[in-house]
Amino acid sequence: MALPQVLQNLSLPVIASPMFIASGPALVKAQCKAGIVGSFPALNARPAEMLDTWLTEIQADLAAYKAEHPGAKVGPIAVNQIVHQSNDRLAHDVEVCVKHQVPIIISSLRAPPKEMLDAVHSYGGIVLHDVISIRHAQKALEAGVDGLILVAAGAGGHAGTLSPFALVGEVRKFFKGPVALSGSIATGDAILSAQAMGADFAYIGSRWLATKESNVEDGYRQAIVESSAADVVYTNLFTGVHGNYLKKSIVAAGLDPDNLPAADKSKMNFGSGGSSKAKAWRDIWGAGQGVGLMDDVPSVAEMVERLKAEYAAARKRLAL
Ligand SMILES: Cc1cc2nc3c(=O)[nH]c(=O)nc-3n(C[C@H](O)[C@H](O)[C@H](O)COP(=O)(O)O)c2cc1C
16 A cells, blocks of 8 residues: 655654654754654643744744755654543644644544544645554544554553554554554664564654753753663553653652552543643653663764664665
C-alpha cells in the first residue's frame, strides 16, 4: 500500500514523537529541517491561544528555509492531540490545526471522534493514532484513522508492555496502511530493524531530549547521558497511566523508585489547568529504555546525520 504523499519524501523513515514540555518550536523546526517529521503536543502551547502563534511561526520559518534551500528535504509537522474528557482544549486545538492545515495529527489515549477525523480529512490531512495494544489498534481503525503508531515496551513516557515483534506482527495481519513503531529506538540500526519487522517508520522520542534544541533543563539532558536501561522505572504513579521515567528524578523527588505505590486512575487529567501531569513531566523525567545508547548532547541536525550514517552502514552490513 502506497504511503500518504506527506510521508513520502523524508530524509530518513523517522517521525520525531511529541513530548510534553520538551517539544517546542525550536525542536520541531530543527527536526523538520533535518528532513524528518517534527511534532509537538498541542498542550505544550500555553495558554491555548499560543497554538496559533506557534503554528504561524513554525510554518513561516519552514517556508523561508525551503525557499532558501530549494533542494533540501524538509519534513512535515505533526501536532499531537490528547483525546480524553479531561482535555478541555481539544475542540479549540483541532480548529486551530484545521486553520493551519497541519498535515499530520497524532491522536493519543482514546480513538479520535468522527468530527475530528472529518475535520482533518477535509483539507487532506491524515490522523495517526498511538496505541499500545491490538484491541486499541482495531478500535482506532474502526473509527477511521489513517495510520497507527505502535508503542511497544521500553518507550519513553506512556508506554506499553508488548514486544515490538508481537505488536507489529499481529497488526500487520489486518492492517496494510502506514505503521510507525516506537520504543527505545535511538540508532540507525534500530530504524532499519523497525522496517525489517514490518513497520514503515521509526517513531523516536527520548533521543531528542538529549539534543541542544529540546525544551528541558540541562540536568535532565545530563541524567539521560548518565543513565542506562536499568535506571528507567515503569510506573503508573505519576499520571494514572503506566510510563517510563528516570530513577534519578524519582529519587530527587524524595521517593523510593523500587517501592512505588500504584496510582489512582480516576486522577488522570490532561486539561489546560495546572494538572498533576505538568508536575509529573517537569519534575519526574520521562525517558525510554534506550537512554543507555545516548552518550552525548548533539544538535538535531548532527543527530539525524549520525542516524543516516548508521542506517546506511546497517543496510550495507546486511547487504541490502
Ligand atoms: C518526556 C516525554 C514526554 C512525552 N509526552 C508525550 C505526549 O505529550 N503525547 C504523546 O502522545 N506522547 C508523549 N510521549 C511519548 C512519545 O511520543 C513516544 O511514544 C516515545 O517517546 C517513544 O519512545 P522512546 O522515547 O523510547 O523513543 C512522551 C515521551 C517522553 C519521553
